[in-house]
Amino acid sequence: INMIFAAAPSQNEVLWGLATDREIPWNRVNAFHMDEYIGLPADAPQGFGNFLKEHIFGLADFKEVFYIDITAEDAEAECEHYAALLREYPTDIVVMGIGENGHIAFNEPGTPFDSVTHVVALAESTVKDNSRLFKSIDEVPRRAFTMGLANIMAAKKVVILANGANKARAVYGLCRGEITEQLPASILQ
Numbered sequence: 001i002n003m004i005f006a007a008a009p010s011q012n013e014v015l016w017g018l019a020t021d022r023e024i025p026w027n028r029v030n031a032f033h034m035d036e037y038i039g040l041p042a043d044a045p046q047g048f049g050n051f052l053k054e055h056i057f058g059l060a061d062f063k064e065v066f067y068i069d070i071t072a073e074d075a076e077a078e079c080e081h082y083a084a085l086l087r088e089y090p091t092d093i094v095v096m097g098i099g100e101n102g103h104i105a106f107n108e109p110g111t112p113f114d115s116v117t118h119v120v121a122l123a124e125s126t127v128k129d130n131s132r133l134f135k136s137i138d139e140v141p142r143r144a145f146t147m148g149l150a151n152i153m154a155a156k157k158v159v160i161l162a163n164g165a166n167k168a169r170a171v172y173g174l175c176r177g178e179i180t181e182q183l184p185a186s187i188l189q
């Protein structure tokens with residue numbers, strides 16, 4: 001099985017539950033993480049690969065874990081490399097959250113539904129939301145790698161977790177709103 005995981009505090013309980021469930025044959029699961037900041041050092045605690053290593057990848061005995069290279073010097077080449085891995089290992093399950101503005105992964109409003117792994121400029125609302133992970137908002141990277149919406153939609157199953165009143169509007173749009181690139185999560189309809 002090939003699984004994609006999101007890195008966010010909203011995922012903590014689910015990741016812990018999965019990582020500590022000894023009935024799951026993790027040695028038959030290949031793991032991917034869905035997005036990553038550009039410009040952080042390899043050991044940055046804010047790095048999503050590092051977060052997932054701490055919360056699940058380092059706790060369960062996966063068959064293989066594929067990380068987006070946070071230190072990649074050629075961002076486009078890294079996108080192509082990760083997209084090739086996703087083609088080689090077709091996704092069975094995605095476990096992710098939703099942003100306040102309806103983004104999934106780092107696919108911000110306006111991202112084309114047919115997008116694949118790419119580099120994105122983060123919306124100011126996303127930078128502000130993620131600033132809680134940094135000492136100041138000025139330290140938050142403004143660019144990131146992300147799986148595209150087409151990569152996510154290629155999965156057989158998508159599990160989306162949302163908590164907090166601030167996400168209610170996005171969840172409503174996801175479930176009952178217009179299907180529009182202005183609310184990327186609406187593609188899940």
